[in-house]
Amino acid sequence: MKEKIAFLVKQALESALAAGDLQPVDPSPSIILQTPKIAEHGDFTTNIAMTMAASQKRSPQEVARIIMDHLEDSDHMLSKMEVAGPGFINFFITRRKWYEVLRTVHDEDKAYGTSEVGRGKTVQIEFVSANPTGPLHVGHGRCAAVGEILAAILKATGYEVEKEYYVNDSGRQIRTLGESVFVRYQQLLGKTLDLPADGYQGSYIKDLARILLDQEREGLLDMPEEEAITFCAKFAAKKILAGIREDLNAFHVSFDRWFCEQSLYNSGTVQKVIQDLKDRDIIYEDEGALWFRTRDFGDEKDRVVVRANGVETYFASDIAYHKDKFERKFDRVIDIWGADHHGYVRRVSASIQALGYDGDRFQVLLVQLVNLVRDGKPVTMSTRAGEFVTLKEVIEEVGRDAARFLFLLRHYDSPLDFDLGLAKKESNENPVYYVQYVHARISNILKKAEERGYKDICWDEDFPELINLPEEIQLIKLMAQYPEVVVQSALLMEPHRIPFYLKELAGAFHAYYHDRNKHKVVSDDVRLSGARLYLVAAIRIIVRNGLALMGVSAPEMM
RNA sequence: GCGCCCAUAGCUCAGUGGAUAGAGCGCCGGACUACGAAUCCGUAGGUCGGGUGUUCGAAUCACCCUGGGCGCACCA
The missing domain is CATH 3.40.50.620 (HUPs)
Incomplete structure (x- = not known):
């Protein structure tokens, strides 16, 4: 959803440039869409007009207005678009559009949340x-x-x-x-x-x-x-x-x-690497030991590779090891170390650069x-x-x-x-069960529903009329965020975003579930029940996928 | 002494340079005749460690200070 809006903004920008309403800027601004914290600020917002204002020599509001005028909502996704505050453009997605998310979750099922941002790239994680x-x-x-x-x-x-x-x-x-x-x-x-x-x-x-x-x-x-x-x-x-x-x-x-x-x-790899580096004067001899010129690569001091007694240090084999990794043609090499090894990072990255590899391809995560x-x-x-x-x-x-x-x-x-x-602890203090409980609860609901004759839960054109409570829309909006959470945690290499997201989704579901007078999923109303089953089944898919990423089981019963 | 990481509610922690900084726990007060109470609802709680700067805009970026963790071997 976010990508779609970002695309519309991009098109609007290009159109404005073509029409001469905006001046070309170099480099072309990157379009960043955010999800505002406050509902009144819409479903998505962009600060593009503010970042462009100076180079356009116009006020952010003017720039925003121009972009909005050129924005063509051909799919009728937007119910409202406005310039607000210091120059934000806020987008309000039409309610019908959100139901597509629900269908996507069901259609993609286990694949919901996967993406192609890393396609064609290889990574090694040690x-x-x-x-x-x-x-x-x-x-x-x-x-x-x-x-x-x-x-x-x-x-x-x-x-x-x-x-x-x-x-x-x-x-x-x-x-x-x-x-x-x-x-x-x-x-x-x-x-x-x-x-x-x-x-x-x-x-x-x-x-x-x-x-x-x-x-x-x-x-x-x-x-x-x-x-x-x-x-x-x-x-x-x-x-x-x-x-x-x-x-x-x-x-x-x-x-x-x-x-x-x-x-x-x-295999003689260590000896060979040392000899090569010696030939290139990156390794030199002093007081009987062999030293690596790590200082030339930003380390505090040079480091010993072979001791005076002729025995290699671990650094020696680590140089050879990382050379081997890069020779295996990984696009990215990631090491995960305990934080107590942080003094070692510069040394290894120095050796990688000395061997002629791009240091940006190597990353160390210190846990x-x-x-x-x-x-x-x-x-x-x-x-x-x-x-x-x-x-x-x-x-x-x-x-x-x-x-x-x-x-x-x-x-x-x-x-x-x-x-x-x-x-x-099996209580609300323990976040593990909090999330797993969502899966168990929904599984139970689906089981009960099946006993009462709800066999195939599938999309129906009626659903938009049936699932229309604000808290239901809110749940769908949360579900729409999941793929983006996965992408962000991959790009930033921040796995904790997954459990945090799951906790949030779980909280929203528990609250929804609990107000059972209002939201009873399986009721005498057959059409409404079908719609709500479709909704909660989608939540279960995401909880299951998220837990699977974490390697945590998704129990049907607890 | 030098280097890396950190400092956000009483506690444990989230927070993409954006609009009014969030959650869980704890405290206090409530909710099962129901699809599972391992749950939910409500109240209170903040100088984002301090300072200076960058910017239209800073918890977020830069610099300094304070306080903590971890490193500083011919260990890993």
Whole structure:
């Protein structure tokens, strides 16, 4: 609907230019239509006359008047058009036109809300990518939810999307993991020795050591220490990664590809990239280490790629990894990281530019941390001691739907207090059920209607006469906004817009439903019932589609 | 000290440079003989942290200050 009006304005503008009533301006102004907050200001409004006034050397009102004179409403969409306030042009859509939205929702059904804005473009989203050195925690869960819905939203808007998990299965942390497990293993055999200072403290390390002991008996003691540590590292990383995959499966998060860091070393890619950059003097040697000139790309200081001891840093493989991504010809490459990695952004984007790729094609979304709360009180966690609540535990306690919904209910840019008590509450404090309840309620209405003989709910020319209460028109107007919400959340990469919209639609429906004397859907009036069933069925379609984007179930019964 | 993010109702948060800044929760008061009360209706609540600027117009953009979060390794 909005696009249609924008198109009319564009035509009017062109017509005014052709007639010489307005002077051409460069660049041609972009037409922005807004939905006013106040009903008296119409269904749509544009500030185009105000933005053009200065270059036209006329008052905004004059410009507005000229545009309006040239606007040809060939489809009879408008019931009224006016210049208002400082120079807004307000458009009032004729009531009959809104019913087309209702038909569109039914006709497009599962496709309602999808669009083609991203058509022909490919996007890669890398997210979670937690090191296989410990189980996923709530913070990873939030990243997983954000990445998953963002991928869904981009797909819905026509992009070709590939989801990827980058596995850091080599390097120092993996070695430390091996050392930690080996120490615990030896402790189980009665040896007294301590974890290394930077070792992993969590109890899961002891569990792994026990499994290892059951499996290998005392065999590791016969190996040279290095070999034993490597063995432990590989064993532990494999087990932990399997656990991570299991947890993500349970959370209904899936990846198209699991990309192993080690493969970049095995194929020689890392070594080759480093050599190339050395040849181009982007990497240089100082005090025995190899440094990347990230400072030339806006970083605070140059960064080490290969340490003096000859061991590569993670940055080295990350350069090779991102080069690989760009070589796979994605139009856009999106990384989703925890906000605590923000110091790393400039480094990676510097390397991408140094490799000759357009930095605008690369974006990092920094997801702020999650504070776990129970009934308003913070849940104490000590990361140092390895005592934290895992994603698995959270999902088991509150359920997948609640977890996902609450993770997505904030802008990823703002820290999230995740309240375990609230997430489980079956009351109006909990927004998850509020939205799901709409789906269940409407499903129930449709079931009841079917029992009473309403089989095929389809459009009838009578509907405009039957669905005409202001609150019904209001519901239709809200439904008309849904596709635009999806597009906006895709373009701005702001998934939280979906649950916010759904909450609003749910609120409007609950209010409508509740005034049952006035709005009873299934009544003795057969024609009216048919019309209202058509209306609520459309709402159900949108709620279902929106929840599907979020990966939240749409129950028929609760 | 330097960098990134943030500051909006009592709390948690929305808000595309536009007209009179919104919602949920909480408080208080109400609503089931009904298609599901996991719901609804009503009241109250604001110096958009402070300041200066840009503009026809600022919660939104720029700069400064204050207060908070997170980073600042030859860790990631």
